[in-house]
Amino acid sequence: MATDYDEVRSDVKESQDRSLEALQAANAPDARSVVKELDEADAFDEGLTPGGEIVSDELIVQVIPQREDEFTCYSCFLVRHQSQKAREANGHTYCIECEG
Numbered sequence: 838m839a840t841d842y843d844e845v846r847s848d849v850k851e852s853q854d855r856s857l858e859a860l861q862a863a864n865a866p867d868a869r870s871v872v873k874e875l876d877e878a879d880a881f882d883e884g885l886t887p888g889g890e891i892v893s894d895e896l897i898v899q900v901i902p903q904r905e906d907e908f909t910c911y912s913c914f915l916v917r918h919q920s921q922k923a924r925e926a927n928g929h930t931y932c933i934e935c936e937g
Contacts, residue, residue: 910935 866874903909906919911929923936 907916908930909916910932912931912935917932921932923931923933
């Protein structure tokens with residue numbers, strides 16, 4: 838008797854059918870309800886910080902302009918004091934850490 842090795846075995850086919858039936862019978866949420874739940878969770882988390890405490894204060898930061906004895910490094914974009922200047926080329930200034 839010839840055996841067809843490409844044919845799906847009966848025990849594998851039955852388990853596939855059973856798992857498909859189990860998935861269809863399960864009360865899986867539809868995509869709309871999942872999106873709605875995620876939106877509700879995001880709305881709840883709006884005023885929370887990573888630690889979980891509620892923050893409703895505005896953050897006020899005073900910006901101090903660059904002084905005459907400071908420069909902005911062209912490589913790392915940090916404002917540095919003139920004593921940390923390593924070189925100046927083509928109108929761009931580089932700090933000691935970036936050149937070092």
